[in-house]
Amino acid sequence: MARYELVKRSVALITLTNPPVNALSSPVRHAIAKSMERALSDPKVTAVVICGENGRFCGGADIREFAGPLRGPPLIPVLDAIEAGRKPVVAAIEGVALGGGFELALVCHYRIAHSKARLGLPEVTLGILPAAGGSQRLPRLIGIPAALELITTGRHISAQEALKLGIVDQVTDQNACEMAVEFALKSVGKPLSSRRVSMLTTPCPPDLDALLEAATMQVKKKARGVMAPLACIQAVRAAATMPFSKGMKRESELMTTLFNSGQAQAFQYCFFAQRTAGKWTLPSGAQWNNSKPREIRSAAVIGLGTMGRGIVVSLARVGISVIAVESEKKLLENGRQMVIGMLERDAKRRGVSASLNLLNFTLSLQDLKDVDLVIEAVFEDMALKKRVFQELSKVCRPTTLLCTNTSGLDVDALAGVTNRPHLVAGMHFFSPAHVMKLLEVVCGPRSSSETIATAMSLGKKMGKVSVAVGNCPGFVGNRMLKPYLDQATFLLEEGATPEQIDKALEDFGFAMGVFRMSDLAGLDVGWRVRKESGLTGPDVDSKNPPRRRQGHRYCPIPDMVCEQGRFGQKTGRGWYMYDKPGDTNAKPDPLIQNLLETYRSRYGIQPRNISDQEIIERCLFVLANEGFRILEDGMAARPEDIDVIYLFGYAFPRHRGGPMFYVSMVGLERVLERLEYYHQAHPDVPHLEPSALLKKLVACGSPPVQKWREYIKTMHSHL
Numbered sequence: 001m002a003r004y005e006l007v008k009r010s011v012a013l014i015t016l017t018n019p020p021v022n023a024l025s026s027p028v029r030h031a032i033a034k035s036m037e038r039a040l041s042d043p044k045v046t047a048v049v050i051c052g053e054n055g056r057f058c059g060g061a062d063i064r065e066f067a068g069p070l071r072g073p074p075l076i077p078v079l080d081a082i083e084a085g086r087k088p089v090v091a092a093i094e095g096v097a098l099g100g101g102f103e104l105a106l107v108c109h110y111r112i113a114h115s116k117a118r119l120g121l122p123e124v125t126l127g128i129l130p131a132a133g134g135s136q137r138l139p140r141l142i143g144i145p146a147a148l149e150l151i152t153t154g155r156h157i158s159a160q161e162a163l164k165l166g167i168v169d170q171v172t173d174q175n176a177c178e179m180a181v182e183f184a185l186k187s188v189g190k191p192l193s194s195r196r197v198s199m200l201t202t203p204c205p206p207d208l209d210a211l212l213e214a215a216t217m218q219v220k221k222k223a224r225g226v227m228a229p230l231a232c233i234q235a236v237r238a239a240a241t242m243p244f245s246k247g248m249k250r251e252s253e254l255m256t257t258l259f260n261s262g263q264a265q266a267f268q269y270c271f272f273a274q275r276t277a278g279k280w281t282l283p284s285g286a287q288w289n290n291s292k293p294r295e296i297r298s299a300a301v302i303g304l305g306t307m308g309r310g311i312v313v314s315l316a317r318v319g320i321s322v323i324a325v326e327s328e329k330k331l332l333e334n335g336r337q338m339v340i341g342m343l344e345r346d347a348k349r350r351g352v353s354a355s356l357n358l359l360n361f362t363l364s365l366q367d368l369k370d371v372d373l374v375i376e377a378v379f380e381d382m383a384l385k386k387r388v389f390q391e392l393s394k395v396c397r398p399t400t401l402l403c404t405n406t407s408g409l410d411v412d413a414l415a416g417v418t419n420r421p422h423l424v425a426g427m428h429f430f431s432p433a434h435v436m437k438l439l440e441v442v443c444g445p446r447s448s449s450e451t452i453a454t455a456m457s458l459g460k461k462m463g464k465v466s467v468a469v470g471n472c473p474g475f476v477g478n479r480m481l482k483p484y485l486d487q488a489t490f491l492l493e494e495g496a497t498p499e500q501i502d503k504a505l506e507d508f509g510f511a512m513g514v515f516r517m518s519d520l521a522g523l524d525v526g527w528r529v530r531k532e533s534g535l536t537g538p539d540v541d542s543k544n545p546p547r548r549r550q551g552h553r554y555c556p557i558p559d560m561v562c563e564q565g566r567f568g569q570k571t572g573r574g575w576y577m578y579d580k581p582g583d584t585n586a587k588p589d590p591l592i593q594n595l596l597e598t599y600r601s602r603y604g605i606q607p608r609n610i611s612d613q614e615i616i617e618r619c620l621f622v623l624a625n626e627g628f629r630i631l632e633d634g635m636a637a638r639p640e641d642i643d644v645i646y647l648f649g650y651a652f653p654r655h656r657g658g659p660m661f662y663v664s665m666v667g668l669e670r671v672l673e674r675l676e677y678y679h680q681a682h683p684d685v686p687h688l689e690p691s692a693l694l695k696k697l698v699a700c701g702s703p704p705v706q707k708w709r710e711y712i713k714t715m716h717s718h719l
C-alpha cells in the first residue's frame with residue numbers, strides 16, 4: 001500500500017500504491033505511518049519524498065470507508081507526525097492531490113507539483129469538510145478569502161494557480177518525483193519551523209465578519225438546505241480566530257455533525273451512483289467492459305432547434321467535426337449564427353479558441369454520406385422522424401450509426417424503418433444540451449452492443465453523465481415526470497396554489513418548484529404532447545372540460561392556462577406573471593388564483609388546506625413509485641441509474657441523493673403506508689397505487705438501496 005526505498009543514498013522515497021487513485025485507505029495510512037517512522041529513525045535518511053504510483057499523488061480518503069466504523073490508524077495523527085518530523089518532507093504531486101491527499105501535501109514541508117496536476121478540497125461535494133486539518137491549515141497558508149472560496153466550492157485548481165496562491169513551491173514539466181528528490185536534498189539542514197503550516201498565524205482580514213457573512217449568504221442561496229458549505233465557513237472562522245489545536249477540535253465537531261446529518265451519506269451515495277451508472281449491461285451479456293466503442297470523428301445533427309444547436313456545440317467543442325442540417329434556408333442561417341455565437345461564448349469562457357472550422361451547414365441530407373454518426377433532433381413527430389430515418393438509411397454509408405434525440409418516442413419503431421436496426425439507438429439530451437450533463441442512451445431491443453458502447457463513450461467524451469435506459473414511452477426521466485406533474489396539478493384542484501407547491505419543493509431543496517420550472521421550460525411543449533396523445537384538443541369542451549381522460553383522473557387546468565396564450569416566461573405569463581416576456585422574476589398572478597377559484601366552484605370542489613408534507617409526499621413518493629415500476633419493467637438497471645438521471649437531468653437536490661435514495665432514507669415502510677393512504681383517497685389515480693417492487697422490498701425488511709438489485713427479478717430485462 002506504500003513502497004519504501006532509499007534513493008540517492010539519503011532520501012527516503014515513499015510511494016503510495018493503492019490504485020486507481022491511491023486513496024488513503026486503512027492499509028495506506030498504516031503504511032505511511034510505518035514508512036515515516038522508519039525514515040525518521042534511520043540515520044542514513046536526511047530527507048523524505050512522498051509521491052503516488054501511476055502518476056497520481058492521492059485522491060483523498062477512501063470514501064467507501066466512511067460507510068463503516070473507523071478501522072486502522074486515524075489520519076490526523078499520521079499527518080501530524082509528518083509535519084512534526086525533524087527531516088524535510090517534500091510532496092511530489094502528479095495527477096491529483098484531492099481532499100485528504102491535499103491535506104497530506106499540506107503537512108509536508110515543501111510541495112512540488114507537475115504542471116498538469118490538479119489540487120483541491122472537494123469534501124464539500126461529499127457533504128463533509130476537510131477534516132484532516134485542511135480547514136485549519138489552508139487558511140494559514142493562503143489567507144481567509146482564497147481558502148474560503150476553495151473550501152466552500154470544492155473547486156479543483158491547476159498547479160499554476162496553486163503556485164500563484166502559494167500552495168505549492170515549484171511547478172515542473174519534468175518528473176515531479178525526481179525534481180522533489182533533488183529539492184529534498186537541497187533542503188537538508190534548513191530550518192523547518194516556518195515550513196510547518198500549523199505553526200503559521202492565519203492572516204486575518206479586518207472585515208472578517210462581513211466576509212464570512214457574505215459567504216454564508218452566497219452558499220445559502222446557491223445550495224438551499226445544504227449543511228456542508230455552512231460548516232466549512234464555520235471551520236474557516238475557527239482557523240481565523242482560534243489557535244490551531246482549538247481550531248482542529250472545532251473542525252472535528254463540525255465533521256461529526258455533518259457525518260450524523262444524513263446529508264453526507266446522500267452526497268457520497270451520489271458520488272458512487274454516478275460512477276456505477278457508467279457500467280451498463282445488455283441482456284445479451286454485453287457490457288461496459290467487454291464491448292468496444294467505435295471512434296467517432298465526424299457527426300451530423302439534423303434540426304437546428306434549441307436541442308439541435310446544443311448538440312452541435314457539445315460535439316464540436318470536443319473536436320468532432322459536425323455537419324448541421326436544416327430544412328429551410330432561413331432556419332439554417334439562423335441556426336448557424338446561434339451555434340457560432342454559442343461556441344464563441346463557450347470558448348471565451350474556457351479560455352480556448354472556438355472550433356468553428358469543424359462546422360459545416362447544409363440543407364441537404366445527401367451531404368451526410370460519410371459521417372460516422374447522425375443525431376436526429378427534428379420536431380417530436382413520429383411520422384417526420386420516420387421519414388428522416390428512411391432517408392438517412394438510403395444516404396448514409398451502411399456502417400453509420402443513426403441516433404435519435406427523441407424525448408420519449410419509440411426508438412425501435414425508428415430502427416424498424418432503417419436498413420440497419422442494430423445501429424440505431426436513442427441519445428436523449430436535456431435542454432440546453434450544451435449545458436445539461438445528462439444523456440439517456442436508449443437501448444432498443446435491436447441496438448447492438450457496439451452501438452450502445454459508442455453512444456455511451458461519445459456521451460462521456462462530451463462530458464455528459466450517460467445512463468443506459470430501456471425503450472419505453474418517456475424512457476426513465478420523462479416517464480417518471482408525468483405522475484409527478486399530475487400530482488402537482490391535482491393538488492391545485494384540491495386547494496393549493498402554484499406558489500405554495502413551489503415553496504414546499506424549494507424548501508425540500510429543489511432550486512425551482514415545479515410550476516416555476518414549467519414556466520422556464522415553456523408550457524406549450526407539454527400541451528402539444530397532450531394534444532397528440534388525445535388528452536386535450538378540439539374534441540374536448542374547452543368551457544367544461546371533463547376531469548377524466550382515458551379512464552383516469554385528469555386535470556385540465558394546464559390546458560386552460562395554455563388556451564389563454566400563457567406559455568411561461570417567454571410570453572411573460574404562465575403559472576406566474578412576469579414584467580415582460582423573457583423576464584425571470586416570477587410573481588403570483590391574481591388571474592391564476594381567479595382561474596383556480598372559478599374552476600373549483602364549477603366542479604363543486606371545496607378547497608382544503610394542504611400541508612407541505614402532503615405536497616412533498618404526493619409529488620415525490622409518486623415519482624419514486626414510478627421509479628420502482630421502471631425497475632420492475634427492466635427499463636433501468638438499478639436505482640442508482642434512476643437517481644443519477646434525476647440528479648443531472650431534473651436538478652433533484654443532491655443532498656437528498658435522488659428520488660430512490662430519498663425514499664430509502666424516509667423508510668420504505670412509511671412510503672408504502674402513505675401511498676396506500678393516498679391511493680385510497682384517490683382511487684382513480686393508478687400512479688398512487690404502490691408498486692409490486694415497493695411492496696416486495698418492504699416484505700423483505702426494506703434492504704438498503706444498494707441491495708435492491710438483488711430483489712428485482714424482471715421477466716423482460718431491457719438492460
Ligand SMILES: CCCCCCCC/C=C\C/C=C/C(=O)SCCNC(=O)CCNC(=O)[C@H](O)C(C)(C)COP(=O)(O)OP(=O)(O)OC[C@H]1O[C@@H](n2cnc3c(N)ncnc32)[C@H](O)[C@@H]1OP(=O)(O)O
Pocket residue numbers: 020021023059060061062063064075076096098099100101122123126129130131132255256259272275276
Ligand atoms: C465522526 C466522523 C469523524 C471522521 C473524522 C475523519 C477525519 C478526517 C478524514 C478524512 C478527511 C478527508 C476526506 C477526503 O479526502 S474525502 C475524499 C476527497 N476526494 C475526492 O473527493 C476525490 C474523489 N475522486 C475523484 O474526484 C475522481 O475519482 C478522481 C479525479 C480522483 C479521478 O477521476 P477519474 O479518473 O475519472 O476516475 P473515477 O472517478 O472514475 O474513479 C476511479 C475509481 O476510483 C474510485 N475512487 C475515486 N476516488 C476515490 C476515493 N477517494 N475513495 C474511494 N474510491 C475512489 C471511484 O469510485 C472509481 O471506482 P469504480 O467505480 O469502482 O471504478
